[in-house]
Amino acid sequence: MKGMLTCKDASRLASKALDTPLSWRERWGLRMHLLFCTLCRRYVRELKFLRTAFRRARTDGIGVVRPKLSEAARSRIRQAVSGTDQE
Amino acid sequence: MQLDRETAAACCGDSRPARDGVPNKLDATVWLERHGDVLYRFALARVGDETQAEDLVQETLLAALQARARYAGGASERTWLIGILKHKLVDFFRKSSRESAEEFDEDTALLNMEGAFDTQGHWQIEVSHWAEPERSLEQTQFWHALAACVERLPPRLALLFTLREVDGVASEELCETMQITQNNLWVMLSRMRLQLRNCLDVSWFGKAA
Numbered sequence: 001m002k003g004m005l006t007c008k009d010a011s012r013l014a015s016k017a018l019d020t021p022l023s024w025r026e027r028w029g030l031r032m033h034l035l036f037c038t039l040c041r042r043y044v045r046e047l048k049f050l051r052t053a054f055r056r057a058r059t060d061g062i063g064v065v066r067p068k069l070s071e072a073a074r075s076r077i078r079q080a081v082s083g084t085d086q087e
Numbered sequence: 088m089q090l091d092r093e094t095a096a097a098c099c100g101d102s103r104p105a106r107d108g109v110p111n112k113l114d115a116t117v118w119l120e121r122h123g124d125v126l127y128r129f130a131l132a133r134v135g136d137e138t139q140a141e142d143l144v145q146e147t148l149l150a151a152l153q154a155r156a157r158y159a160g161g162a163s164e165r166t167w168l169i170g171i172l173k174h175k176l177v178d179f180f181r182k183s184s185r186e187s188a189e190e191f192d193e194d195t196a197l198l199n200m201e202g203a204f205d206t207q208g209h210w211q212i213e214v215s216h217w218a219e220p221e222r223s224l225e226q227t228q229f230w231h232a233l234a235a236c237v238e239r240l241p242p243r244l245a246l247l248f249t250l251r252e253v254d255g256v257a258s259e260e261l262c263e264t265m266q267i268t269q270n271n272l273w274v275m276l277s278r279m280r281l282q283l284r285n286c287l288d289v290s291w292f293g294k295a296a
Contacts, residue, residue, distance in 0.1 A: 006208025015277035019251070019258045020269070039214040046284050049220045053233060054252040056224055064234040064253070067131065067246075068124040073141040077123070081115035081148045 005033045007040055014044045018051055114155065115148045122165050125254050126172055129264055132246035133176055135190070143179065147172045166260065173264050191267055191275065194241035198278040203285070212285065217292050229291060236286035240279055247272070248279050 005013070010033040013026055022030065034041050057064045069077070126147055130140035150171050151158075158167055205211045223229040237245055247265065250256045251272075262269050 006204070007210045008204040008208035011204075011281065012274070012277045015280050016273045018280075019273055019276060039210045042214045042216055043210075043284070046214075046217055046220070046288075047280055049217065050280060050283060050287075051252065052221070053224060053229075055255075057230070057233075058253045058255065062230050064230055064237060067128070067137075069127045069141065069144065073127075073137075073144075074119065074123065077119055077141065077145045077148065078116050080145050081119065081152065 005029045007033075007037060010034070010037065010040045011043055014040070014047055018047065115152050118148055118151060118164070118168060119144075122168050125165065125250065125256070126168060128246045128250055128254070129169060129172055130176070132243050132250070132265060134179065135243060139179075143172065143175050146175050150175065169256075169260065169264055176264070191243065191247070191265070191271070194244045195275050195278065197241050198244070198275075198282055203281060215288060215292065217288075220292070223291065232287060232291040233283075236283050236290065239286060240282065244275060244279060247275065251276060 010030055013022060013030045016022065016026075017030070034044065054064070056062070123144060126144045127140055130143040130147075131137065134140055134143065147168060151168055154171065162170070203210070203212055237248070240248060247261070250261055251258065258269055258272055262272050265272075
C-alpha cells in the first residue's frame with residue numbers, strides 16, 4: 001500500500017475540500033483511498049452532512065451558535081452610531 | 088430556537104439610499120443588524136474579551152460611517168466592514184502589544200485527536216453509519232445536540248468554526264483577519280469537524296439508532 005494515503009491523511013483532505021478546491025494530486029489521492037476504504041467513505045458523507053446542517057442553521061436562522069452581541073451591547077452601539085450626526 | 092435578526096434585516100432592509108453621499112445614520116444601524124454579530128465574532132475571536140470586542144464593533148461602524156462616501160460598492164458590504172475591523176484590530180494589537188495567533192495554536196492542541204487514529208494513521212474509532220441523517224434536520228432536539236457539541240469546542244476556535252461554517256466567511260478572508268495561515272486554518276477546521284462528528288455520533292446518532 002506504499003504511496004497510498006492513510007485514513008488520517010484522507011480525513012484531512014476531506015475536510016480541506018470543504019474549504020478550498022483540492023489540487024489534482026490531492027483529489028486523485030483522496031479518490032483512490034475512498035475506493036478501498038469504507039470508513040473514510042462514511043466519514044466523508046458525515047462531514048458533508050455536518051456542512052449541510054450548519055448551512056441550514058444559517059438559512060433558517062437556527063441559533064446553534066453563540067456568542068452574538070447581547071441586547072445591551074446592541075442598543076448601546078445603536079445609540080452611539082445614530083448619535084453621530086445629530087446636531 | 089432563536090430567530091436570527093440578520094435574516095429579518097436582510098429580507099426587509101429599510102436602508103434608504105443616502106442623499107448626495109451624505110452619511111445616512113440609518114445605514115450604520117442597518118449594518119449593525121445585518122453584520123453586527125459577524126463583526127463581533129471576529130473581534131471576540133481575536134481579542135478574547137467581550138467588552139473590548141463590543142467596543143471594536145462600535146469603532147468599526149463609526150469608522151464605516153465616516154468612510155461611507157468612499158465605499159465604491161465593489162466588495163460586498165460585509166467584506167468592506169470586515170476590512171475596516173481588520174484595521175481596528177491592527178491598532179488594537181499595536182497598542183496592547185499582545186498577539187492572538189499563539190492562542191489559537193494552544194487551543195488547537197486542546198482538541199484531542201489521540202485515539203481517533205492509530206500510529207499508522209488508520210481509524211481507531213468505529214466510524215459508524217448514520218442512517219438517514221437528513222431526517223434529523225427536522226427535529227428540534229437535533230439542533231440542541233448540535234449546539235451542545237459546538238459548545239464543547241474551545242471558545243475561540245468555536246468562533247472560527249462558526250464564522251466559516253455558519254456565517255460562510257471564505258477561508259482567505261478568515262485567515263487575513265485572524266492573522267493565521269491557511270494551512271493552519273485547515274488543520275484547525277479538520278480537527279474541529281472530527282471532534283464534532285464524534286460528539287454527534289455519541290450524543291445524537293448513538294441514541295437514535
